[in-house]
Amino acid sequence: MTKRSSSISGFYKLSPKRRLEIVKEFANLSEDEVQLLQSNASLSLKVADRMIENVIGTFPLPLGIAVNFLINDRDYLIPMAIEEPSVVAAASYAAKMVRAGGGFHTSSTPPVMIGQIQVVKLKDPEKARQRVLEAKNRIMEKANSHDPVLVSLGGGAKDIQAKLIDTSVGSMLIVELLVDCRDAMGANAVNTMAEAVSPLIEQITEGHVYLRIISNLATERRARAWCTLPKEAVGGSEVVHGIVNASAFAAADPFRAATHNKGAMNGITAVILATGNDHRAIEAGAHAYAAIKGQYSSISKWEENEKGDLKGEIELPMAVGLIGGAVRTHPVAKIALKILGVKTANEFGEVLAAVGLAQNLGALRALADEGIQRGHMSLHARNIAVAAGATGDLVNLVAERMVKERKIRADRAKELIKELGS
């Protein structure tokens, strides 16, 4: 366990340079890593051109650090890449409240992903299904022969499932390959295996295989986080009741659930982006999981316990990696993972679940208390000032006046630029 604390008071008041010095010490960053984070071209055109097609430039985003996270008695600083104001502040604030109750606790299932193989044109679909199950070991051996590295690390294909589904074009056999991906997100690994076993599956079933691809509904690879906060830390019983009611609203109504979950994903996606992971995969998994019982619902739940304190939990699929994809090619992603200090993809997934729960709490607390706009619009005022043409010191002057007047609007920003800029 580390003695470094992520509870850094007044972090938000410091200059970016001073904040980076603190992070450097916390995460033991090298001088080169510090230089890279400070540079305006941390992702070179040369590297970018190797990452995707038709590159013409790069697209920088702010990289912020959420503080105060205590997860399973360990302190974490959380790197977030995001364009939306108030997300980093809300996560830090919520983590501070949770700290008062002993921090976050987490758990996760093994890093098993599902690869799907679609078999059609079957004379007897049920018989084909049985044959696949009988040939489980042969199919898994074939799959594993295509990723000796993963197998040597204790991963690889671990099981086979087979189900029949009714579709608009008839019955289909779906063979599912369950692959332990260890510290990889695993899409490439699983897709390679699914493709490799398909000729064998065609031979066994006497059918025809079309699709061979990973499922982003990673139900076998889930992360959970939970916490209990003393009611005083949240702002009293009335706020606790407001949060519990907000949670019940989201559980019952998909229109609210979409926004409730978006709030949790604000934090998770920001960390996913900062670490070069696949945010589309995580978003797809989270929202599909939210609808797994037939109606789209919330991925987190808040309740009042017998002492009147607030108890929260979140659970979602967590297909993240520490190797593979862009994780090791994007130079800032490597540094972001070093700042996080996670040792396995499972630990990473659990930290992400805690971040999602914190982000959700931050949003619900503001909604249940003062309303979301006060904090949000105060931070957004600076964006509006810049968009209206303010530069230099005028940005803060215009933003502060708009907040004071409670008129955070482009037309007012323009008037103030004229008035204060002259």
Ligand code: NAD
């Ligand atoms: P990858 O193929 O780059 O790396 C995985 C491989 O690394 C493993 O197969 C293994 O051989 C090796 N490896 C070395 N050390 C390892 C360790 N400690 N743990 C596990 N494996 C180790 O990447 P990937 O994770 O298989 O695929 C991720 C990429 O696939 C992402 O860029 C994602 O965007 C992309 N992708 C996603 C989808 C989807 O989500 N639907 C589909 C296609 C591709």
